[in-house]
Amino acid sequence: MLNCSDDYEFMMMERNEVLYPEKRIGSIPGIDVGHRFYSRAEMVAVGFHSHWLNGIDYMGQSYKKGEYEHYIFPLAVAIVLSGMYEDDLDNAEDVVYTGQGGHDLTGNKRQIRDQVLERGNLALKNCVDLGVTVRVVRGHECANSYSGKVYTYDGLYKVVHYWAEKGISGFTVFKYRLRRLEGQPTLTTSQVHFTYGRVPQCPSEIRGLVCEDISGGQEVVPIPATNLVDDPPVAPTGYQYSKSMKFARNIKLPANAAGCDCKGLCWDPKTCACARLNGSDFPYVHRDGGRLIEAKHVVFECGPKCGCDPSCVNRTSQRGLKYRLEVFRTPKKGWAVRSWDFIPAGAPVCEYIGVLTRTEELDNVSENNYIFDIDCLQTMRGLGGRERRQLDASLPMIQNMDKIDEQRSDSVPEFCIDAASIGNVARFINHSCEPNLFIQCVLSAHQDIKLARVMLFAADSIPPLQELTYDYGYALDSVHGPDGKVKKMACYCGAEGCRKRLF
Known part of the structure; x- marks a missing residue:
């Protein structure tokens, strides 16, 4: 018996209203990677994905003829990723897709019964056996679409593996691992929105877990690591986790600055000595635990000798991690980091931690990709020659900065942070040509911008x-x-304005 969506599909076929009525393996002529459909109906009308509701489109036994005579059917040709299943995992170019059936149709994405290896599930399994590719479409919420969603074609993926397991809700689900084919146009970050169907509530719900907490309990919030790329999966190795900065033997930090005389919390920027260093204003607002109002050349925070409490808003960056972060493996970029929580603009995410050392000590070290030069001057100029941040020439430490800038424009910063062997979660954060984080130099204990x-x-x-x-x-x-x-190193950030090379 046909349901309503099947009736519509059948009627469109009968009336010859489908552009490509015959299903086909691979790409559809005229539909390039990045093409957007503004409803499932548009995909049906083109013949790109012939189901209004089902996530898996497949060819049945009727196609076992001609060029497909020796194929095994059913055979999947396209899937839609749209956050329908709680067990889905989407790492952009590497996907773990949950088979169809057994889920709650009320919209909460929960499984309520076991899945069965038939129809679309069997079709994807046959793709593994035959090495057949499928078209992958991602659905996103979109206020500008008449359907409330937009569906983006993200290219051809190979179904490389399948298995059955107990899902998050305790019922058997079929899982399919898909990997994007090489040589296709790069995905843009705006095209990939769905990862987990929902954020895991405990370690047992984390797919591909290889380490429950890479910090070993040092951080207040555990940082799990997941790997759905390597076979067998491995955890991050080759370094020691540290939540606090370490110092090379020849490094001596300046004495602690005098600080402010505020009591309790710093309220009045006219009387707070630290606020005066920030141009007689506080750099943070009292919102979401403290948010930076704007990027500055240097942020002066309250330090060890200040009279205010640890809860003072002008100590915002000193409170450690507060967002739930996850380190995950990617196909091309190695390890990466994402947050399970919403992060508001201006919120501090983490400090770059490692071994503070003199740059000259590392001049002869090769293949170290974890060195971060402490160069507030470069931060002020703007990386890559981009717009320079405004400097407040009234600040005593910033006077004659242009002359210092000219003198040191071709020189190497005196100090750097080496996170190769010792570091925190920041060492796993990747580059992007269109990033969602920015670097901010902060001074709290002392006032030496070189450190x-x-x-x-x-x-x-x-x-x-x-x-x-x-x-x-x-x-x-x-x-x-x-x-x-x-x-030269290729860049795989996937940004629309990617420079194609990291360096």
């Missing part, structure tokens, strides 16, 4: 489960190998 703390703040409001990124700031052709030749 400023390096903080990562949210540049925009970041929705849950979106990868966290910042601009590494390399200039093209700026990195040389031991032989003096220019080294």
Whole structure:
């Protein structure tokens, strides 16, 4: 018996109203990667995905003829990822897709019964056996669409593996691992929104878990690591986690600054000595635990000798992690980081932690991709020559900064942070040409800009489960190998304005 959606599909076929009525494996002529449909009906009308409701479109036994004579049917040709199932996992180019059936149709995405290996589920299983690719479409909420959603074609994926397991709700589900084919147009970050159907509530719900907490209990909030890329899956190794900065033997920090005389909390920027260093204003607002109002050349926070309490808003970056972060494996970029929580614009995410050392000590070290130069001057200029931040020339430490800038424009920063062997979660955050985090130099204990703390703040409001990124700031052709030749590294950030090379 046909349901309403099947009736519509059948009627469109009968009236010859479908552009490509015969289902086909692979791409559809005229539909390129990035093409957007504004409803499921549009996909049906084109013949791109012939179901109004089902996530899996497949060819049945009637296609076992001609060029498909030796194929095994049913055979999947397209799937829609739209957050329908709670067990789905979407890492952009590597997907774990949940089969169809057994879920609650009320819209809460919960499984209420076991799935069966038939129809679309069997069709995807046959794709594994035959090495057949499927078209992947992602659905997103969209206020500008008449249907309330938009569906983006993100290319061809190969179904590389399938298995059955107990899902989050305790019922058997079929899982399919899909990997995007090489050589297709790069996905843009705006095209990928769905990751988990919902945020896991406990470690047992985390798909691909390889480590429950990479910090080993050091952080107040555990940081799990997941890996659905490697076979067998491995956890991050080769480093020691530390939530606090370590110092090389030849490093001596300046004495603690005098600080302010405020009691309890700092309220009056006219009387607070730390606020005066910030241009007679507080850099943070009392919202969401403290949010930076705007990016500054340097942020001066209250420190050890200040009279205010630890809860003072002018200590916002010193409170450690407060968002639930996850380290996850990607197919091309190695490890990456995302948050399970919404992060508002201006909120501090984490500090870049490692071993504080003199840059000259690492001059002969090769293949170390975890060195962060402490260069407030570069931060002030704007990475890559982008718009320079405004400087307040009235600040005593910033006077004659232009002259200092000119003198040091071609020199290497005196100090850096090496997170290769010791570091925190920040060492796993990837580069993007259009990042959602920005670098902010912060001074709290002392006032030496050469030894400023390096903080990562949210540049925009970041929705849950979106990868966290910042601009590494390399200039093209700026990195040389031991032989003096220019080294080049491809960029896989996926941003629409990607520069194609990291350096």
